[in-house]
Every structure is written in C-alpha cells, then in structure tokens.
Amino acid sequence: MSIRDNVEYINNSKRLAAERNGRTGEEILLIAVTKLHSPDEINEAIDAGITDIGENKVQEILDKYERVKPVKWHLIGHLQRNKVKYIIDKVDLIHSVDSFRLAQEIEKQASQHNRIIDVLIQVNPAGEESKFGIDPTDIDELIDQVRNNCPHVRIRGIMSIAPFFDDAEDCRPVFKQVKDIYDKYKDIHDDRIDFKYLSMGMSHDFEVAIEEGSNCIRVGTAIFGNRDYRSEEM
Ligand SMILES: *Cc1c(COP(=O)(O)O)cnc(C)c1O
Numbered sequence: 001m002s003i004r005d006n007v008e009y010i011n012n013s014k015r016l017a018a019e020r021n022g023r024t025g026e027e028i029l030l031i032a033v034t035k036l037h038s039p040d041e042i043n044e045a046i047d048a049g050i051t052d053i054g055e056n057k058v059q060e061i062l063d064k065y066e067r068v069k070p071v072k073w074h075l076i077g078h079l080q081r082n083k084v085k086y087i088i089d090k091v092d093l094i095h096s097v098d099s100f101r102l103a104q105e106i107e108k109q110a111s112q113h114n115r116i117i118d119v120l121i122q123v124n125p126a127g128e129e130s131k132f133g134i135d136p137t138d139i140d141e142l143i144d145q146v147r148n149n150c151p152h153v154r155i156r157g158i159m160s161i162a163p164f165f166d167d168a169e170d171c172r173p174v175f176k177q178v179k180d181i182y183d184k185y186k187d188i189h190d191d192r193i194d195f196k197y198l199s200m201g202m203s204h205d206f207e208v209a210i211e212e213g214s215n216c217i218r219v220g221t222a223i224f225g226n227r228d229y230r231s232e233e234m
Contacts, residue, residue, distance in 0.1 A: 033220030157197035
C-alpha cells in the first residue's frame with residue numbers, strides 16, 4: 001500500500017469512528033506523525049491531502065523544515081526547555097506542556113518573538129512512570145499558573161498517550177478519563193484558554209479514541225509503515 005492509499009484508508013476509518021460517535025470525519029484532525037521519515041515521504045503524504053504533521057524531536061523539525069512543503073507543524077514529544085527557542089517560530093501547536101517551568105520558557109520565547117503560542121497540556125492519566133505528562137490531579141493548578149502568568153501562551157486543549165495494550169479496547173477507560181478532564185474546560189473561551197483540541201489516539205487505538213471523543217489523532221505507522229530506528233540520520 002502506498003502512503004496515499006494509507007491516508008485514504010485512515011481517513012475512511014476516522015470518518016466511520018466519528019459517525020459512531022455522532023460526528024463527521026471533518027471534525028477530527030488527522031496529524032501524520034513523521035518522526036524518522038524522510039522529507040520525500042512527508043511530501044508524498046502532503047500531496048495525498050495531509051495538512052498537519054507531528055514530530056517528537058526538535059532536531060528532526062530543524063533538519064526537515066526547509067525540505068517539506070508548506071504544512072502545519074506539531075511538536076508532540078517531550079520538549080526540553082533549552083530547545084524551545086529553536087522551534088518557537090516553526091510550530092503551530094505544542095502538544096506536550098507538562099510543567100509550569102516549560103510554560104514559562106515558552107512564554108519567554110513567545111514574547112520575544114511577539115507571538116502567541118498555542119499549547120496543549122499533556123496529561124498522564126494512567127500514572128505510568130515511563131511517560132511524560134502531568135498527573136490529572138495537578139492539571140487545575142498548572143492551568144491556573146499558565147493562565148495567570150503566561151500571556152503569550154494560549155491553552156488549546158489536552159493531549160494524552162494511552163498505555164499500550166494489545167487490545168485497543170483496554171484503552172477505553174483511559175480515553176474516557178481524559179475526555180472528562182477536557183470537558184471541564186471546553187466551554188471556556190477567552191484569550192488565555194480556548195479549548196479546541198483533544199489530542200488522543202495513535203495508529204493502533206485511534207478508532208477507540210475517536211469513539212470516546214478525541215478530535216485530533218496522531219498517526220504514524222499506519223500511514224508510513226514501521227519506523228527504522230537504526231538509521232536515525234536523515
Ligand atoms: C510516535 C508517536 C505517535 C504515532 O505513533 P504510531 O503508533 O506510529 O501511530 C503519536 N503520538 C506521539 C506522541 C508519538 O511520539
């Protein structure tokens with residue numbers, strides 16, 4: 001199957017899952033996750049209709065930025081504070097804000113560039129040690145801190161990575177829990193908090209995520225095939 005075929009296939013599955021949840025396919029944003037894939041492959045996906053791409057490493061964004069056709073860039077992986085300055089003028093949405101210190105650095109860089117940066121708060125609902133993201137009980141405090149101290153940071157929603165289960169059905173309770181967190185804030189629309197994205201669902205679990213209310217899925221493998229972690233150079 002070509003990248004184009006895969007994009008079509010995912011768009012179709014996305015639509016069917018959305019309809020099971022009383023929505024339309026257009027209401028769900030598909031982000032193609034391009035980590036470890038080449039600019040040529042990414043451009044092929046863009047030609048197939050992809051409008052948004054996700055990378056989890058700052059370095060990969062910098063390496064590919066000039067070689068990829070116009071597209072929206074999402075930073076979906078853990079972001080180190082000392083690297084914020086490199087991507088502040090390149091990314092449209094940072095999905096992985098999980099501490100006030102990171103938000104403060106984004107604030108500093110965004111104000112220097114005289115722009116407002118859209119971010120999501122990454123929550124770690126299952127409390128997995130190995131994963132980044134804030135504990136659900138700390139979300140209210142983080143949102144208050146960002147809201148009161150970071151005028152150049154606009155909170156646009158919540159992101160989460162479900163634990164891996166062989167059966168994606170097992171992710172359902174986690175997705176439900178994250179949706180409840182999202183719903184607490186979804187009706188606030190001011191210049192600091194303006195919820196639009198519930199970013200959850202990856203290749204193996206996006207249909208369950210959509211059924212539970214996700215409106216933003218991050219899909220890599222199902223579009224580009226397996227990633228070759230041995231050849232990390234581009
Ligand atoms: C790699 C990655 C994805 C995509 O995973 P696939 O299983 O390849 O679809 C989604 N979200 C994040 C944060 C990732 O790092």
